Amino acid sequence: MTYVERTIPKISLKNKDQRREEIKDQLFYAAKNIGFFTLCEQDCPSRDDIEEMFQLSQKFFGLPHDAKMKTPHIKLLNSGFESCSQIRPSTGTADQKESLQLQYHRINQNWPAEEDVGREWREKTKAFMEKCQQLSNFVMELFAEALGYPTDFFTKAHIISSDTAQTTLRLLHYFDTSGRKFDGNFWRAGPHTDFDCLTLLFQRTGDHGLEVCPGREAHTDFGYSDKWTPVPSKTGDIVINIGDMLMSWSDDILKSNFHRVRLPTPDENQGDRYTIAFFNQANTDVVIQGPLKKYPPVTGKEFIEEAMRKNFERLQNVA
Numbered sequence: 001m002t003y004v005e006r007t008i009p010k011i012s013l014k015n016k017d018q019r020r021e022e023i024k025d026q027l028f029y030a031a032k033n034i035g036f037f038t039l040c041e042q043d044c045p046s047r048d049d050i051e052e053m054f055q056l057s058q059k060f061f062g063l064p065h066d067a068k069m070k071t072p073h074i075k076l077l078n079s080g081f082e083s084c085s086q087i088r089p090s091t092g093t094a095d096q097k098e099s100l101q102l103q104y105h106r107i108n109q110n111w112p113a114e115e116d117v118g119r120e121w122r123e124k125t126k127a128f129m130e131k132c133q134q135l136s137n138f139v140m141e142l143f144a145e146a147l148g149y150p151t152d153f154f155t156k157a158h159i160i161s162s163d164t165a166q167t168t169l170r171l172l173h174y175f176d177t178s179g180r181k182f183d184g185n186f187w188r189a190g191p192h193t194d195f196d197c198l199t200l201l202f203q204r205t206g207d208h209g210l211e212v213c214p215g216r217e218a219h220t221d222f223g224y225s226d227k228w229t230p231v232p233s234k235t236g237d238i239v240i241n242i243g244d245m246l247m248s249w250s251d252d253i254l255k256s257n258f259h260r261v262r263l264p265t266p267d268e269n270q271g272d273r274y275t276i277a278f279f280n281q282a283n284t285d286v287v288i289q290g291p292l293k294k295y296p297p298v299t300g301k302e303f304i305e306e307a308m309r310k311n312f313e314r315l316q317n318v319a
């Protein structure tokens with residue numbers, strides 16, 4: 001396994017409305033090359049908002065297993081709680097983690113109950129999703145403009161309050177590995193690309209392990225090289241990466257690259273690792289096709305279904 005030093009661009013959002021053009025250039029450059037970049041000095045969500053969301057997440061994961069299983073993962077909706085059940089086609093082993101996936105419009109359907117997480121949990125989580133959406137919209141507007149599309153091209157396809165929404169907030173908890181020995185191909189999260197448009201990832205200072213492997217030319221490619229680069233972790237900053245849906249929608253101009261979270265080595269922090277991901281996925285009824293028509297048109301629903309199908313097909317090939 002080789003490590004290569006690369007710069008993960010760090011882009012400040014200070015006075016972002018006055019610096020729109022400058023930020024647009026920086027985002028476009030980062031998205032065309034490495035597909036990963038870090039946003040900092042944003043007003044919203046603030047560092048306090050992010051820290052509060054981590055506390056809410058820890059509150060949920062601290063519940064007894066039975067309480068967490070009251071909102072089980074529903075594959076068809078890609079929502080709910082799962083533990084050690086996500087098997088990546090790249091590894092054939094289950095990720096060493098548990099997660100809760102939430103969709104804004106399903107707050108009364110598959111979200112933790114007030115009796116378990118307390119009165120304010122849902123409202124605060126909902127407000128955090130709104131803040132994530134607001135920031136995502138700013139980034140998606142700039143990508144649309146940089147690609148020469150109308151400003152609202154992507155944002156009007158991501159309406160989280162609609163019944164057709166697919167955007168998901170995923171709370172992630174990677175287990176403490178102290179004293180544990182893993183034989184074989186085990187990962188906190190095996191190598192994969194995201195299949196959404198844009199992922200906002202919140203990490204905490206010291207919770208290392210995320211690594212990226214740039215170089216993908218087409219969103220349909222499954223191969224990746226062995227040249228990885230660590231992505232720094234800092235509480236309050238926001239790591240953004242491009243997913244397959246946006247790579248396709250930009251005719252492969254913006255790059256969705258492989259990334260993974262490796263298990264800590266004995267001389268690293270082996271404690272619990274918490275992260276939060278906000279996956280922007282276009283509404284089910286939106287048609288996805290870039291202006292060059294490099295790929296046939298598909299709806300948001302078909303895109304996600306196909307991504308899931310491919311992942312499971314590969315899994316069968318591995319097995």
Ligand SMILES: O=C(O)CCC(=O)C(=O)O
Nearest residue numbers: 172189194210261275277
């Ligand atoms: O937790 C992380 O650092 C990355 C998670 C991730 O890549 C994912 O859930 O898709």
Ligand SMILES: [Fe+2]
Nearest residue numbers: 192193194259
């Ligand atoms: Fe990912």
